[in-house]
Amino acid sequence: MGTWEVRLSDPGRVRRARLAFLLAILLIPVAFYSGTLWQAHNTQAVVAEHQPMQARILELEAELDEVRQRLTVVGSGKNVAQQANEQNRLTIKLLEEQIYKQQQDLAFYKGVLAPASRREGLRVRAFELQATDKPLHFRYKLLLSRVGKGDTPLAGQLLITVEGRQGDKAVSLPLAELTRGLPDQLNAQPLPFSFKHFQAIPDAGRFAELRLPEGFEPSQVKVRAEVKGEKPLERVFKWIDKE
Template identity: 55%
Template structure:
């Protein structure tokens, strides 16, 4: 029996070695299978991610085109509104000029058109002048515009020259026979109100060459918007 014990031990060593080797090979195979499955999942997720990126790019491109189209439509609508306003004013002026019962002759301050913008302190404006009477000589002169309102609890008057970059310090010049829009060509100028200024009234004063007394007209700010 004592002689057989070493022999049994020698025979058990190779068996243990092969058993351990088989176990490690099995674990390796399991890990390889897990790695293969994860690789397949990674590939699928990569494909899905690429598809989502392409879809997002298409959506963003579509939204950008939609925004551009919407902006173009808004600009077209704004241009049409300006053209309609210009035509309405011109038609009214022609009717007044040709009216047989019109007794007042000379310059008229017909309108001060005001439009708001996305900036609550920035506004677009246009002024329309006309004349009544058969005289064909051009009317020439200068138009001064002033905004009256309140700021800091006090009354304050601001000349348009301090609010609009396009208005010269000496005022807006005009020269016409029947009517004139300022600015011309259906365009609108811009003015920017100071912070905290509350406009209440727009006052216009026109001085015509050859006439001593100026023509004045006021428009309430609340009625212009």
């Protein structure tokens, strides 16, 4: 005997189910489209937020380029200044050499034409001093000459000291000590010399540099020249004014 199953039929419920299914299908593209619009809106918001930052980056890059150009100009100017300084240094060196040669010629003619009554022999002509832009640093040059017609070299030695005060004490400093560690430093004292008519220390009429110790107040430079067989010659030169 077969089994019977009783099912209730509700046409309205079936229609509602079908309608809900259709609405669900229709809402899928709507939801997708809405999501796309939301994402686009957020993207535009992010872009709008970053636009000022991008503009600032562009401004900074422009400023950096300008700074680089300035540095390039400054670098070029520095090179030009260095070249100009080097050219000036070479010009000064050339002029000093020319002056030295003229001084040699002048000393020769003065020695030859010197009156017979004048004592022949060594002369300490000058001790030149110049201030520099560095504290306690000075430039110096010593000039020696000869009076007379002698053709044999005049040889001897020099004792050069800078005299002054260190605190409450009188101090006498050898020139060689004041040139230690500097260009054209003097190795020791006494300084030997040998020439016929004219000599400069340092040679070629150039200036050398000396450096005073801290707290030292110079007053004068004493130059003592000794030639074998002759009486020592001594001269004192006042230190240059500080002003």
